[in-house]
Amino acid sequence: MSENILEIRDVTKSFAGLTAVKNCTFSVRAGDIHALIGPNGAGKTTMFNMIGGALKVTSGAIVLNGDDITGAAEHERVYRGIARTYQLISLFNEMSVIENVMSGRYCRTRAGVVGGLLNLPWATREARETRDKAREILDLVGLGNKGLEPQLAGSLSYGEQRVLEIARALASEPKILLLDEPAAGMNPTEKVRLAELLVKVRDMGISILIVEHDMRLIMGIADVVTVLDHGVRIAEGAPETVQKDPLVLAAYLGSAAAHA
Amino acid sequence: MQLFLQMVMGGLTVGAVYALLGMGYSLIYRASGLLTFAQGEYFMLGAFVGLTFFVNMGLPFPLVLILTTAVMVAIGFLSEKVIITPLISRGSKPIHIVLATIGLAIFLQNLAMLVWGSRAFTMPTIFDDMPVFIGSVFIIPQNIAIVIAMLVLMGGLHLFMNKSRAGLMLRAAAQDRMAASIVGINVPLAIGLTWGISVGLAGLAGLLIAPVHGVHAHMGLLVGLKGFAAAVIGGYGSIYGAVIGGILVGLVETFTSGYISSNFKDVVVFAFLLLVLFLKPEGLIRSEQIDK
Amino acid sequence: MNSRLLVYALAIAAAALVPVFAGNDYIILICCLIGIYIIVNTGLDMVYGYSGQITLGQAGFYAIGAYTSALLSINTDIPVLLCVLIAGLLSSVIGMIVAFPAVKLVHHFLAMVTIGFGEIIRLLALNGGHFTGGVEGISNIPKPELFGFVFADVHSYFYLVLVLVVLLLWGKQNLVTSRIGRSFRAIRDNSGAASAFGINVHHTKVAAFTVEGFFGGVGGALYAHLVGFISPETFSLTQSVLFLTMVLLGGAGTFWGPIIGTILITILFELLQPFGQMQMAIYGLIIIGVMLFMPKGIMGMVNSRWGSRGAPAGQLAPSGRSH
Numbered sequence: 042m043s044e045n046i047l048e049i050r051d052v053t054k055s056f057a058g059l060t061a062v063k064n065c066t067f068s069v070r071a072g073d074i075h076a077l078i079g080p081n082g083a084g085k086t087t088m089f090n091m092i093g094g095a096l097k098v099t100s101g102a103i104v105l106n107g108d109d110i111t112g113a114a115e116h117e118r119v120y121r122g123i124a125r126t127y128q129l130i131s132l133f134n135e136m137s138v139i140e141n142v143m144s145g146r147y148c149r150t151r152a153g154v155v156g157g158l159l160n161l162p163w164a165t166r167e168a169r170e171t172r173d174k175a176r177e178i179l180d181l182v183g184l185g186n187k188g189l190e191p192q193l194a195g196s197l198s199y200g201e202q203r204v205l206e207i208a209r210a211l212a213s214e215p216k217i218l219l220l221d222e223p224a225a226g227m228n229p230t231e232k233v234r235l236a237e238l239l240v241k242v243r244d245m246g247i248s249i250l251i252v253e254h255d256m257r258l259i260m261g262i263a264d265v266v267t268v269l270d271h272g273v274r275i276a277e278g279a280p281e282t283v284q285k286d287p288l289v290l291a292a293y294l295g296s297a298a299a300h301a
Numbered sequence: 302m303q304l305f306l307q308m309v310m311g312g313l314t315v316g317a318v319y320a321l322l323g324m325g326y327s328l329i330y331r332a333s334g335l336l337t338f339a340q341g342e343y344f345m346l347g348a349f350v351g352l353t354f355f356v357n358m359g360l361p362f363p364l365v366l367i368l369t370t371a372v373m374v375a376i377g378f379l380s381e382k383v384i385i386t387p388l389i390s391r392g393s394k395p396i397h398i399v400l401a402t403i404g405l406a407i408f409l410q411n412l413a414m415l416v417w418g419s420r421a422f423t424m425p426t427i428f429d430d431m432p433v434f435i436g437s438v439f440i441i442p443q444n445i446a447i448v449i450a451m452l453v454l455m456g457g458l459h460l461f462m463n464k465s466r467a468g469l470m471l472r473a474a475a476q477d478r479m480a481a482s483i484v485g486i487n488v489p490l491a492i493g494l495t496w497g498i499s500v501g502l503a504g505l506a507g508l509l510i511a512p513v514h515g516v517h518a519h520m521g522l523l524v525g526l527k528g529f530a531a532a533v534i535g536g537y538g539s540i541y542g543a544v545i546g547g548i549l550v551g552l553v554e555t556f557t558s559g560y561i562s563s564n565f566k567d568v569v570v571f572a573f574l575l576l577v578l579f580l581k582p583e584g585l586i587r588s589e590q591i592d593k
Numbered sequence: 594m595n596s597r598l599l600v601y602a603l604a605i606a607a608a609a610l611v612p613v614f615a616g617n618d619y620i621i622l623i624c625c626l627i628g629i630y631i632i633v634n635t636g637l638d639m640v641y642g643y644s645g646q647i648t649l650g651q652a653g654f655y656a657i658g659a660y661t662s663a664l665l666s667i668n669t670d671i672p673v674l675l676c677v678l679i680a681g682l683l684s685s686v687i688g689m690i691v692a693f694p695a696v697k698l699v700h701h702f703l704a705m706v707t708i709g710f711g712e713i714i715r716l717l718a719l720n721g722g723h724f725t726g727g728v729e730g731i732s733n734i735p736k737p738e739l740f741g742f743v744f745a746d747v748h749s750y751f752y753l754v755l756v757l758v759v760l761l762l763w764g765k766q767n768l769v770t771s772r773i774g775r776s777f778r779a780i781r782d783n784s785g786a787a788s789a790f791g792i793n794v795h796h797t798k799v800a801a802f803t804v805e806g807f808f809g810g811v812g813g814a815l816y817a818h819l820v821g822f823i824s825p826e827t828f829s830l831t832q833s834v835l836f837l838t839m840v841l842l843g844g845a846g847t848f849w850g851p852i853i854g855t856i857l858i859t860i861l862f863e864l865l866q867p868f869g870q871m872q873m874a875i876y877g878l879i880i881i882g883v884m885l886f887m888p889k890g891i892m893g894m895v896n897s898r899w900g901s902r903g904a905p906a907g908q909l910a911p912s913g914r915s916h
Contacts, residue, residue, distance in 0.1 A: 093789055119791035133782035135846075136775065144775045148791030154800055157771030158764040164771060171772070213790060336701035387885055395700045396647050397884045400841065403834050404880025411874035419870075522830070526712070529705060537702075564720040571709040571716075578706055579694035 045104075046071040046217050046248045047092070052101030054087050054272075061087040063272040064101070069217065069265075074239060074249045076259045076280075079269035080292055085252040086128055088269070089221050092250070093125045094118045106216060120148045122216030126206040126223055128252075134195030138184065141194045141205055142175035145212030175212060182208045182238055200231040207238070217248040224255045236262050260284065268292070306438045308559045309552070314444040314513070316551020317451035318344075321506035322528025323535065323543030324458065325499030330538045332475040332495035333385065335395070337402040340503050341525015342409040345518065347373050347504025348511040349417055352424050362427045369508050370501050377500025378493045380405065385496070386489065406525070413518040426512035447509045454502065455544055462540075471495050503528075523567060527554075530574040550574075608755055612748050621747040622819075627859050628754035629815045634840050634851040635765050636808020641837065642845030643769055644801040645781030647700065650691075650707030651836045653714040654809025655816070656828035657684040660718060660725060662814030663734045663823055673737040673818060681811035688806020689799055696798035711833050719825040730824025734817050750819055757815065761808060766848060768804065777801055781846075834880075842883050844892025853891055 047069040054062040062084040069075040077085050090096040092103055094115030102111045105121055113121065124145070133141050150171055156164030179185040182204050189197065194205060203223055210218055220239075224232050232255065239262055243249055253259050259266065259280065266283045268276040270292040276283050283289055322340050329337055350372050354365040384405060388398050428446060432439035462468035473481040474491035482488045507520075514520065527550055532538075535546025550570055557569040615621045633655055640648045662680035666673045695706045718725045725731070737744045737753060744750045768774045776797045779787035784794050817823045835858070843854020861879070865872035887894055 095785065095789065115788045116791045116793050119789065125789055127786065131783050131786040133779050133786065135782050136778050140775055140778075143772075144779050144787075144792075145790055147772060147776055147779075150772050152772045154768065154773050154804060157768045157773045158804075160767045168771060209790065336704070384881060384885075391885070391888070393884065393888055396641075396704070397841075397888045399647070399701055399704055400834070400837065401881045401884040404838075404877045404884065406877070407831070407834070407880065408874050408877030411870055411872075411877060415870050415874060526705075526708065533702070533705065562720075565716075568713055568716045568720070571713050575695075575706055575709050575713075578698060578702060 044070060046106055047250065048102075048104040049088070049092070050102040050104060052088070052091060052103065053099045054084070054091060054096065055099045061272050062091070062269075065269070065272070065274050067267045067274055067277060069248055069250050071216075071248055072243065072246060073264040074243050074251060074262050076263035076266045077250060077252045077269065078254075078256075078259060078266060079275075082271070083269040083292075084272040085269055086221060087272075089125065089219050089250075089252060093123060093219060116148075119213050119215075122214075123219065124210035124213045124215035124217075125219035126203070126210055126221055128221040128225070130199075130202045130206060132194040132202055132205060132209070134193065136194060137191050138194055138197065138205060139172065139175050139179065139190040142178055142208050142212045143171050145209035146171050146174060146214075148213055175208075178208045178211050181211070181241070183234060184208060200227045203227060204231075204235070204238070207242075211242065211247075215247060217250060218242065220249060220251040220253070222253055223251065224253055224258055232258055303437050304559065308555045310438065310440055310444060312552035312555035313448050313548060314510075314551070315554060316531075316548035317448050318506045318510050318524065318547070319528045319531040319550050320451055320544040320547025321454065321502045322525065323531035323547045324455070324540050325502045326529055326532040327538050327540050327543045328495050328499045328502075330532075332471070332492050333381075333389070335385070335398055336529070337405075337499075338399060338525065339380065339402045339406040339409060340499070340528055341521035341523070342406045342413075343373065343377065343500045343503040343521075344507040344524055344528075345413060345516075345521035346376065346409060347507030348424070348516040348520065349413055349507075350504065351508035351511060352417075352422055352516050355424065356422075366505075366508070369504055373504030374494075374497035374501040376504075378497040380500065381493045381496035382489075386492075406521075410518055410521065417518065419518055421515045421517035423515055424511035441513070443512050447513075450505070450509055451544075454505065455540070458498075458502075458540065467494075471498075527570055530570060533574060534577050605755075605759060608758075609752070612751050618747050621751050623859060623863060625747055625751050625754050625819050626816075627856055628751070628758045629812050629819065630836070630839065630855045630859065631758055631852055632761050632815070633809050633812035634836055634855050635761060636805040636812070637836055638840050638845055638851045639765070639768070639777065639808070640801045640805045641840060642847070642850070643774065643781065644777040644798060646696065646798055646801065647704045648707045648802070648805065649704050649830065649833045649837060650709075650711040651805070651809055652828045652830065652832040653707075653711035654684045654688060654806050655813035655832065655836075656711075656714045656718055656825075657687055657806075658810030658813025659817040659823045659828070660731070660813075661810070663731045663817040664724075666735050666818070667731070667733070673735055674739060677737070677811060677814040677818070680814035681807045684810025684813070685803050685807035688809075689803040692799040692802030696795060696802065708830060708833070711828070711830060715825050715828045718828065726824070728824065730822065731817075732822040734821045734823065736821070737818055744818075747819075754815060754819075757811070761811070762848075762852075765808075773797075773800060778846075838880055838883070840890075841888070842890055844890030844894075844896075847890075847892040847896070850890050850892035857891075 045068040049065055049067050052062060052065045053060065065088065077088065079085055087096065091098050094113060098111060102109055104110065105123065108121070110118060110121060133144060136144065150167050152164035152167050155161070176185060179190070184201060184204060194202065197205060203226070207220065207223065224235055227235060236258055239249060263280050266278065266280050267274060268283060268289050275288045275292060276286045322344060325340055326336070329335060347369060351365055351369045354360045354368050355362065360368070384401055385398065388401055426443045428442035432441050462472060470486050471491050471494060473486055474488045475495065478488050528547070531547035531550045532543045533546065534549055535544065536542030553573050554566045554570050557566040611624050612621050615624065633651060637648065637651050640646050658680040661683050662676040665671055665676040665679060671679070691710050695703060698706055719728060721727065744753050769777065776787065776792045779792055780794050780797050788794050839854040839858045840851045841854065842858060843852065844850030862872070865875055868875065889897070
């Protein structure tokens with residue numbers, strides 16, 4: 042086990058001539074909450090999609106736990122320990138809350154078509170274990186024991202849906218969790234609970250790479266912060282140091298000025 | 302060699318029919334992003350409407366051509382307004398629209414049987430029945446007329462779409478509804494007209510082929526599917542692609558009949574279509590239909 | 594949970610009593626057909642309702658099942674019921690083979706490929722010469738037999754079909770709430786997120802078509818042994834459309850939807866029978882009407898009105914397809 046759970050090596054992504062991420066390099070230490078911040082259009086979500094495998098890199102390498110996964114298909118990466126949430130909530134809306142979490146365990150379970158069709162003993166046993174595990178995770182994230190289990194995911198409140206996405210990701214037993222703006226649309230109480238949850242998850246040994254606009258949240262829980270601007274890494278370090286970095290200030294102020 | 306040329310001519314004739322239908326599929330796809338399964342039935346309807354004008358009413362052929370086209374364009378326009386627009390405004394999924402057009406196809410086919418009965422009719426040709434010999438190849442004048450008509454229609458459509466104001470309006474509406482309506486184009490009218498033109502093309506194809514193949518209520522289904530095959534093989538959404546695809550399908554069909562057996566011509570055409578969809582989905586057609 | 598079991602038990606009991614109250618054999622024959630259609634539509638619903646893939650090739654599987662079982666039972670000594678099973682499995686394997694390249698396509702292109710598949714099967718049956726009997730088809734297909742008992746009349750055949758319907762619906766319900774069933778619904782609801790959670794979207798679609806093939810094949814085989822005669826015209830595109838209409842009217846992606854849709858459309862067809870040609874014209878209009886006014890089907894409407902949001906997970910799949 043290497044010290045870095047995830048290494049981004051010189052990664053570039055271009056879309057038809059436009060460069061979204063340019064020669065980006067950074068590493069996530071095992072057991073850290075690592076924040077990826079930057080103004081709008083900095084390339085954070087593109088980076089996430091490349092790590093998760095939804096997008097292919099133009100050049101460079103992505104290394105998970107010492108293994109090069111640059112060429113691995115999206116669905117293979119979750120087996121290797123990458124799980125994610127989405128900026129735009131992407132739950133299975135017509136499935137119940139518990140089934141969404143159970144879907145997250147797809148990659149850790151094995152029952153096939155015949156086992157499912159005939160309710161064969163091992164499939165039943167596995168289904169029961171999956172359900173128990175899903176309940177544990179719902180309890181962990183604070184959605185358990187509220188009678189929410191059988192409701193359709195699409196019927197939950199916005200904040201609950203965000204948390205449910207994290208629960209589904211946790212169900213896949215990830216080594217690293219990619220969270221794309223998990224606090225977006227949450228009220229202050231929900232944000233506090235989210236911060237507590239993320240610390241709890243980190244303490245379970247799961248590394249977290251988080252993109253988030255809420256700086257108070259980030260500064261409160263992040264161990265390391267990487268700053269992107271226009272697809273380029275412009276700073277990295279502890280939250281306090283990064284906050285004072287003149288380049289970072291310029292990037293944010295510049296973008297704020299541009300918006301004004 | 303003689304047989305070969307004979308078959309090329311036969312292939313071009315049926316190919317022209319598939320091309321006319323295929324052009325309709327492509328136009329509709331560009332205008333509404335949709336597939337209609339009623340195209341084959343419009344083809345059948347065109348033949349019956351033409352037959353009624355020509356045989357039952359004894360109208361002169363040029364007038365029959367104009368009237369049939371007008372009736373079919375009107376039917377296409379109405380179909381769009383009565384079925385497609387309401388479906389789209391209700392936020393229906395593509396499968397619902399596909400099924401609705403299948404429902405329409407079933408309705409039209411059986412309506413035709415109610416009106417005209419289920420027997421086959423022969424349509425007299427305005428040309429001489431006698432084959433013309435060109436070198437050692439004899440050719441039925443009607444076949445040449447179909448191919449020429451297809452070329453004329455294609456050229457006309459090209460001019461209409463690219464040179465006329467109305468064509469510009471249709472193209473703009475197909476490309477970007479929002480932008481088109483902002484610049485003052487009546488988008489619903491344009492989309493309806495596009496359907497009208499597509500259905501008109503199918504109806505004309507039916508009228509033109511009627512003297513060769515006869516007229517009956519079941520003539521549409523297979524031709525409709527093959528017209529779709531033509532559109533896909535040539536490049537779905539492209540009008541000229543549909544022409545190339547139509548001719549290809551026509552040739553494949555005729556050569557299979559000639560060299561293998563006419564029993565298997567349809568199997569081979571469908572296999573050809575599946576092969577294209579499986580092997581060259583990006584090469585021959587646009588990429589939208591591919592799920593990563 | 595218990596009330597649900599009670600509903601199932603009552604439904605089975607009611608079905609079992611049908612031959613007792615049916616006035617004549619014709620009605621029982623229709624009920625046998627309803628049972629067979631329910632089997633076929635259950636498979637269709639796996640692909641359409643649960644996995645969200647368009648399919649119009651159901652008649653192809655139905656034909657493969659019918660011809661396989663008919664030919665096997667006529668030409669070999671294999672017991673008829675085993676022929677039915679083999680027919681289902683063969684149809685399933687063909688479903689898998691066809692699906693492999695086909696499911697890369699979406700929307701009407703998938704519709705077209707499945708139509709092409711169905712038409713190719715029908716045309717092969719039509720032009721198969723002596724082997725498939727051509728236009729005339731195959732007749733004198735033997736009746737199934739179990740421990741010396743021959744299901745010769747429609748009464749006994751009805752109970753055979755009923756047992757298989759119950760078994761296969763049980764299987765469907767198991768499957769859709771299993772790991773694989775969840776992956777079906779996951780790719781339907783959000784194929785991007787499904788892929789990010791380790792679900793191989795391509796393989797999952799193939800699996801759905803494989804299951805569809807099995808149900809369609811078994812249905813076709815049962816049809817062949819019921820009527821004792823098959824010919825290519827039964828297996829046209831119209832038949833595929835009929836199956837899909839049943840599922841859509843009842844409500845895709847639900848337990849009761851395909852059952853209700855099948856019963857209603859079959860009865861409707863019988864009622865329209867006296868109208869001759871009008872029958873099919875009206876049927877065409879009904880399809881358009883359903884698409885316009887109740888695209889989620891009867892169960893979709895029932896669920897959105899009386900809100901079965903609280904459908905217990907693992908007991909009943911959530912209702913209707915959305916958006």
